[in-house]
Amino acid sequence: MIPDGILVLMGPIEVEELATRIRAGSVRALARGLSWIEAGGERAEALSEELYPDTRGAHVVGVTGAPGAGKSTLVGALAREARQRGASVGVLTVDPSSPFTGGAILGDRIRMNDLANDPGVFIRSMATRGAMGGLCAAAGAAVDLLSAARRDLVVLETVGVGQDEVDVMRLAHSTVVVSVRGLGDDSQALKAGIIEIADIHVVNKADREGADRTLAELRSLLAMDRGSSGAWRPPILRSVATRQEGVSALLDAIDQHFKDLKTSGQLHARERRIAQSRVLQHAQTLVAQTLKQPIARDDDAVEAQIDRVARRELSPYRCARALLRRASAGERTPFHV
Amino acid sequence: MIPDGILVLMGPIEVEELATRIRAGSVRALARGLSWIEAGGERAEALSEELYPDTRGAHVVGVTGAPGAGKSTLVGALAREARQRGASVGVLTVDPSSPFTGGAILGDRIRMNDLANDPGVFIRSMATRGAMGGLCAAAGAAVDLLSAARRDLVVLETVGVGQDEVDVMRLAHSTVVVSVRGLGDDSQALKAGIIEIADIHVVNKADREGADRTLAELRSLLAMDRGSSGAWRPPILRSVATRQEGVSALLDAIDQHFKDLKTSGQLHARERRIAQSRVLQHAQTLVAQTLKQPIARDDDAVEAQIDRVARRELSPYRCARALLRRASAGERTPFHV
Numbered sequence: 001m002i003p004d005g006i007l008v009l010m011g012p013i014e015v016e017e018l019a020t021r022i023r024a025g026s027v028r029a030l031a032r033g034l035s036w037i038e039a040g041g042e043r044a045e046a047l048s049e050e051l052y053p054d055t056r057g058a059h060v061v062g063v064t065g066a067p068g069a070g071k072s073t074l075v076g077a078l079a080r081e082a083r084q085r086g087a088s089v090g091v092l093t094v095d096p097s098s099p100f101t102g103g104a105i106l107g108d109r110i111r112m113n114d115l116a117n118d119p120g121v122f123i124r125s126m127a128t129r130g131a132m133g134g135l136c137a138a139a140g141a142a143v144d145l146l147s148a149a150r151r152d153l154v155v156l157e158t159v160g161v162g163q164d165e166v167d168v169m170r171l172a173h174s175t176v177v178v179s180v181r182g183l184g185d186d187s188q189a190l191k192a193g194i195i196e197i198a199d200i201h202v203v204n205k206a207d208r209e210g211a212d213r214t215l216a217e218l219r220s221l222l223a224m225d226r227g228s229s230g231a232w233r234p235p236i237l238r239s240v241a242t243r244q245e246g247v248s249a250l251l252d253a254i255d256q257h258f259k260d261l262k263t264s265g266q267l268h269a270r271e272r273r274i275a276q277s278r279v280l281q282h283a284q285t286l287v288a289q290t291l292k293q294p295i296a297r298d299d300d301a302v303e304a305q306i307d308r309v310a311r312r313e314l315s316p317y318r319c320a321r322a323l324l325r326r327a328s329a330g331e332r333t334p335f336h337v
Numbered sequence: 338m339i340p341d342g343i344l345v346l347m348g349p350i351e352v353e354e355l356a357t358r359i360r361a362g363s364v365r366a367l368a369r370g371l372s373w374i375e376a377g378g379e380r381a382e383a384l385s386e387e388l389y390p391d392t393r394g395a396h397v398v399g400v401t402g403a404p405g406a407g408k409s410t411l412v413g414a415l416a417r418e419a420r421q422r423g424a425s426v427g428v429l430t431v432d433p434s435s436p437f438t439g440g441a442i443l444g445d446r447i448r449m450n451d452l453a454n455d456p457g458v459f460i461r462s463m464a465t466r467g468a469m470g471g472l473c474a475a476a477g478a479a480v481d482l483l484s485a486a487r488r489d490l491v492v493l494e495t496v497g498v499g500q501d502e503v504d505v506m507r508l509a510h511s512t513v514v515v516s517v518r519g520l521g522d523d524s525q526a527l528k529a530g531i532i533e534i535a536d537i538h539v540v541n542k543a544d545r546e547g548a549d550r551t552l553a554e555l556r557s558l559l560a561m562d563r564g565s566s567g568a569w570r571p572p573i574l575r576s577v578a579t580r581q582e583g584v585s586a587l588l589d590a591i592d593q594h595f596k597d598l599k600t601s602g603q604l605h606a607r608e609r610r611i612a613q614s615r616v617l618q619h620a621q622t623l624v625a626q627t628l629k630q631p632i633a634r635d636d637d638a639v640e641a642q643i644d645r646v647a648r649r650e651l652s653p654y655r656c657a658r659a660l661l662r663r664a665s666a667g668e669r670t671p672f673h674v
Contacts, residue, residue, distance in 0.1 A: 045654050048652065048653075048654060049652045049654050049655070052649060052652040052653070052654075053649045053650075055649060056649055140653065163500070163501075164500075268647060271647040271648075272643055272644060272647040274647070275643050275644075275646035275647040275653065275656075276628065276643050278646065278653035279628065279642075279643060279646060279653050279656045279657050279660060280624065280625060280628050280657075280660075282653050282654060282657035283624045283628075283657040283658075283660050283661050283664075284621045284624055284625075286657060286658070286661060287617065287620045287621055287624060287661070288617060288621075291613065291616065291617050291620075305616075306609055306612050306613050306616060307609060307612075309612035309615065309616060310605060310608040310609040310611070310612040311608075312389060312390050312392060312393055313390075315385065315386045315389040316385075316389070316477065316612065316615035316616050316619050317382050317385060317386050317389075317619060318386070319612075319616045320616050320617075320619035320620040320623060321620075321623070321664075321665045321666075322665075323616055323617075323620045323665075324620050324623060324624070324661050324662075324664045324665035325661075325662070325665040327620075327658075327661045328658045328659075328660075328661035328662040328665060329658075
């Protein structure tokens with residue numbers, strides 16, 4: 001373990017050096033690396049590239065559900081339970097709808113305050129949609145960093161539920177969907193999307209009125225969902241996260257799902273799906289960046305082509321293909337796969 | 338005008354021939370072309386490419402707003418008013434959340450039934466999200482076809498409100514946001530997104546209780562929004578679409594906005610913004626297609642690379658750039674811009 005104090009005294013830090021410190025477990029280096037990822041660009045990509053081979057081993061768990069379901073309290077409770085079992089934990093809270101719900105993230109942080117002094121728990125929030133629209137790509141890179149920093153359990157939490165959140169959940173090995181009474185409030189479409197991605201269901205605030213009805217609703221919804229692949233049947237658990245109730249059973253189910261993925265041979269399929277999401281999200285972010293932030297040395301070129309499309313001199317189709325060629329070349333020397 | 342009867346007797350139809358018939362105003366050819374667009378692929382792109390130079394002239398008007406605001410009744414009323422003024426009309430209803438709200442679209446069609454026998458009004462629904470995630474790209478191409486078919490007014494209607502709908506609205510010259518009492522039901526983020534895209538506000542069902550409060554809410558929201566570009570101040574109108582009330586004033590405002598875009602020199606800026614959206618959406622659709630539907634002759638290549646990413650032998654970044662190169666080449670002979 002490299003003493004973190006050294007890092008603050010340093011000047012500009014190189015990619016390889018930061019990667020070495022992250023691998024060695026430095027919390028400061030990890031924090032710095034995540035700031036690079038949030039800022040994006042060449043440096044972020046170089047760091048991710050450097051660390052990618054070391055990202056195996058961590059169990060990436062997504063936690064999603066409607067606002068007010070008590071997700072962050074539950075994530076805090078899970079982190080505590082995992083720590084008691086000797087695992088190191090990384091928590092990444094992702095909020096695609098920010099800055100509008102910035103308050104919620106701040107609230108989450110405060111609720112997990114008792115974990116703040118434990119170096120075995122690393123908590124970070126991300127909300128960078130405004131920058132590039134590449135929040136999913138950034139979240140993927142952040143998960144890589146936490147994995148390369150040898151966190152045994154990486155929890156990826158979303159603030160709300162929606163298409164962006166479903167995309168974020170595609171980065172996880174195991175997805176926990178947190179419900180609370182009143183499932184009926186969400187639209188049918190949302191329900192269907194959630195049922196589709198859930199590996200484990202948990203009804204939180206299970207001591208409150210209506211929890212039993214929610215459990216029954218979930219059971220009947222899952223009973224209809226017969227076509228899912230593999231032998232795993234998503235369990236439906238109950239918890240009272242504020243009192244740490246049901247959290248041990250939830251972590252058991254999470255562990256069991258990971259074991260099941262391994263023994264059934266489904267883990268590689270899941271990792272392929274994650275890889276596919278990562279590649280697609282990164283490619284689409286590159287395209288958006290190329291269009292919106294043209295390279296300095298010939299920025300007129302992209303603008304001029306868009307102008308020609310607006311004047312009907314060039315079709316969007318030809319222009320799109322030219323844009324893709326441009327995005328594939330990137331800012332650095334092109335490499336060949 | 339080519340008699341439509343001829344078309345149904347024909348065998349396979351070529352791109353150029355169909356384009357010629359669409360330009361000549363054949364409703365059947367237009368319907369067939371839109372089916373090509375919905376199906377996607379090489380043929381759709383070739384048709385769009387062929388017609389793109391002829392897409393000038395139409396006024397593309399987006400209509401969005403929360404479900405239940407009476408958008409489709411209002412769109413029907415607008416179409417009637419525009420017909421009375423001698424304009425030809427195309428209506429495209431876009432539903433990114435389908436198939437879940439398929440019933441709503443059917444309902445919309447029925448409500449506009451009295452327009453069905455007027456060849457001067459062409460109505461079509463699109464809901465192809467499931468196919469490729471390229472609904473915006475397809476909607477853009479459909480608008481092109483309606484424009485090339487010399488529809489003076491092309492109305493692009495969305496079923497709900499959300500990020501997808503905002504993206505669709507970026508294809509329009511003028512955006513009408515339809516509200517109904519109870520603005521407060523939507524989230525702050527949604528409100529902000531809507532305020533940002535509206536060129537014209539209309540409170541529909543203005544004869545109902547609460548309409549005045551909605552008008553007041555809109556006025557105070559708009560009063561805060563001082564930073565918008567250009568001299569245009571979005572008017573706030575009221576309508577009762579079921580009784581054709583306020584619809585003439587709405588069409589006047591829509592015409593006025595288009596005139597204002599032209600005289601202020603903002604039209605080209607707007608068309609550039611539309612072009613940028615088109616190019617980005619098409620590029621991202623190409624990327625997704627390349628990833629998900631690999632080309633038959635070497636489909637193993639993409640799959641094998643994703644496999645290497647899953648095994649940490651290749652980073653998502655390198656793979657993404659390779660994917661972009663692949664997507665830029667496309668299925669047809671590469672062309673150089």
